[in-house]
Amino acid sequence: MTELNIKSKSGELTTLSEGQIETFKTGFNGTVFLAGDSGFDEARTIWNAMIDRRPALIAQAQNADDVKRTVDFARENDLLLSIKGGGHNIAGNAVCEGGLMLDLSQMKSVKVDSEKRRANVGPGALLADFDREAQASGLATPLGINSTTGVAGLTLGGGFGWLSRKFGTTVDNLLSAEIITADGKTVHASETENADLFWGIRGGGGNFGVVTNFEFKLHPFGPNVLTGLIVFPLDQAKDVLAKYREAVKTMPDDLNVWVVLRKAPPLPFLPEDSHGKEAVILAIFYSGDPAEGEKLVEPFKTFGTPYGQFIGVQPFTAWQQAFDPLLTPGVRNYWKSHNFTEMSDGAIDTVIKYVGELPSPHTEIFFGLIGGQASRVAEDATAYSQRDALWACNVHGRWETPEEDKKVIAWAREFFDASAKYASGGVYVNFMTEDETARVGSAYKPEVWKRLVDLKTKWDPTNLFRMNQNIKPSA
Ligand SMILES: Cc1cc2nc3c(=O)[nH]c(=O)nc-3n(C[C@H](O)[C@H](O)[C@H](O)COP(=O)(O)OP(=O)(O)OC[C@H]3O[C@@H](n4cnc5c(N)ncnc54)[C@H](O)[C@@H]3O)c2cc1C
Numbered sequence: 413m414t415e416l417n418i419k420s421k422s423g424e425l426t427t428l429s430e431g432q433i434e435t436f437k438t439g440f441n442g443t444v445f446l447a448g449d450s451g452f453d454e455a456r457t458i459w460n461a462m463i464d465r466r467p468a469l470i471a472q473a474q475n476a477d478d479v480k481r482t483v484d485f486a487r488e489n490d491l492l493l494s495i496k497g498g499g500h501n502i503a504g505n506a507v508c509e510g511g512l513m514l515d516l517s518q519m520k521s522v523k524v525d526s527e528k529r530r531a532n533v534g535p536g537a538l539l540a541d542f543d544r545e546a547q548a549s550g551l552a553t554p555l556g557i558n559s560t561t562g563v564a565g566l567t568l569g570g571g572f573g574w575l576s577r578k579f580g581t582t583v584d585n586l587l588s589a590e591i592i593t594a595d596g597k598t599v600h601a602s603e604t605e606n607a608d609l610f611w612g613i614r615g616g617g618g619n620f621g622v623v624t625n626f627e628f629k630l631h632p633f634g635p636n637v638l639t640g641l642i643v644f645p646l647d648q649a650k651d652v653l654a655k656y657r658e659a660v661k662t663m664p665d666d667l668n669v670w671v672v673l674r675k676a677p678p679l680p681f682l683p684e685d686s687h688g689k690e691a692v693i694l695a696i697f698y699s700g701d702p703a704e705g706e707k708l709v710e711p712f713k714t715f716g717t718p719y720g721q722f723i724g725v726q727p728f729t730a731w732q733q734a735f736d737p738l739l740t741p742g743v744r745n746y747w748k749s750h751n752f753t754e755m756s757d758g759a760i761d762t763v764i765k766y767v768g769e770l771p772s773p774h775t776e777i778f779f780g781l782i783g784g785q786a787s788r789v790a791e792d793a794t795a796y797s798q799r800d801a802l803w804a805c806n807v808h809g810r811w812e813t814p815e816e817d818k819k820v821i822a823w824a825r826e827f828f829d830a831s832a833k834y835a836s837g838g839v840y841v842n843f844m845t846e847d848e849t850a851r852v853g854s855a856y857k858p859e860v861w862k863r864l865v866d867l868k869t870k871w872d873p874t875n876l877f878r879m880n881q882n883i884k885p886s887a
Contacts, residue, residue: 416446418468419492419510421878428489433469436485442474442518455515456507458496459560459741462817463504463846467494467513474518476590476598476624482514483622484596487876494879495618498538498562502747503846505879506565514622516564524549529630530587535564535623543732551630552728553585554578557670557780559733560741567626569842569881570615570796572804574697574731575633577665577784583614583794584786585629591621594872598624612867615796615856617841618880619864620871638698638705639731640723643676646690648716649764655715656694657755660802665784666700667708673767674776676719677738686719690767696723697731743774746809746821748828749843750835751801752779759834766830771823772811779803797860798838805835806843841881852881 416433420426437444445452447466455470471482486493492511499506499517507513519534522541526549533542540559546552554575556566571582579585588602591609599621601610612620644652656671663669676682676691694712698705702725709723752759763777770776783802791797807827809820841855853861861883868875869885 445470458499497564552633590625593621614794634728638702642721649692681722766827774810797857
């Protein structure tokens with residue numbers, strides 16, 4: 413190799429000399445990959461198989477010095493830069509075509525201080541890494557529902573999961589962060605230092621810099637929880653969802669129940685003839701005393717006549733991985749999402765109609781219940797501002813072959829359009845696909861959006877960090 417053609421920020425090709433690349437590599441603690449190098453393909457691969465991009469150069473960082481070096485190199489050479497944490501984001505912005513990709517996947521450390529109930533977490537850590545280390549000390553913080561998701565991307569968009577009704581969103585539990593900003597400075601952000609930046613990274617995504625360390629608050633929790641599934645036939649969904657909607661109104665924060673509508677998976681507690689049939693599934697999580705939980709969960713079993721149910725006590729870390737088999741990487745995925753503040757009859761009828769016409773065996777629509785403590789935080793307290801979202805609804809198109817692309821994507825868009833009039837108009841930024849750049853503002857309340865644009869203009873005026881759900885700096 414003598415020189416390398418690589419994309420600049422504007423999308424034009426520019427050239428790096430061999431000397432420039434060698435200088436970049438010198439002193440880099442991690443690995444720098446070019447196309448064809450062993451490890452290149454692994455580093456560029458992300459969860460959603462719809463995204464198959466080839467960066468010109470991949471910098472796989474070992475530490476914060478490597479991150480700073482990469483940010484400086486991108487800025488000085490005006491390069492298109494993308495940042496990969498856990499590589500889970502549906503939009504696929506972690507990997508750029510023809511530019512420079514900063515891969516943080518090796519920076520996985522999770523250090524728990526059990527006395528102070530705090531954790532310092534690297535930007536390559538996955539939820540499983542965090543949960544495992546925190547639970548080893550009997551502690552936890554709210555994260556998502558699929559253990560192979562990256563802590564970094566999840567946190568930067570807000571983050572919610574089973575524990576959010578009890579302990580708030582992930583960002584409500586973030587105490588501080590170390591960030592390499594567009595000018596290559598290392599900045600510490602918390603409520604008392606660079607508070608504007610700290611506000612912005614709690615929901616504003618990777619727009620303001622590369623986070624190299626997250627410091628979280630932890631709560632005594634676990635190790636066991638009452639969890640499980642109740643699976644009803646789809647023809648009972650209207651009644652089941654109407655009763656569920658009523659139950660949510662008085663549900664304690666310790667209880668969380670998500671709704672998943674899909675073909676029944678071949679679970680051992682379901683009769684064989686229900687496998688593959690359309691179903692409405694209540695996924696149940698109780699974070700208090702299991703005996704108390706049993707009593708609270710009992711009525712849900714009577715919302716209809718279930719195909720089957722399995723509710724039991726299991727380790728929290730096991731439940732955090734319970735959905736992994738349905739969410740494995742390497743499959744084609746397309747999502748459409750919006751938030752709901754109520755589940756109206758119209759919304760229920762629409763979802764039932766579309767689940768009756770599922771375009772592939774793995775496709776599902778879920779309503780992730782939030783509310784509780786997550787909704788008691790002021791709308792402008794963090795950039796994650798959709799505090800009125802009682803449910804984040806996600807239409808999760810999931811299929812195996814390119815031949816099915818058109819059919820599944822069209823179905824997802826049609827359901828989204830048909831259900832939009834019952835939704836709040838807001839959306840969770842972390843559930844947005846790559847074709848939704850015009851909708852980024854909908855992820856934030858209007859006042860918050862204005863503040864985010866000002867913050868972007870202050871911290872990244874040339875939009876170095878643009879491979880994300882982008883907040884453009886004002887001209
Ligand atoms: C199967 C599945 C289940 C999910 N479940 C939940 C859930 O229960 N709750 C929930 O809240 N979300 C959930 N999500 C959404 C998830 O929060 C986002 O996909 C999130 O972006 C994943 O983070 P990541 O680090 O893995 O992603 P990546 O694709 O690596 O990163 C996403 C984006 O974040 C930015 N970024 C990443 N790391 C950094 C960093 N260190 N500094 C600056 N910017 C950075 C980049 O812009 C990047 O493009 C789920 C996603 C999937 C695919």
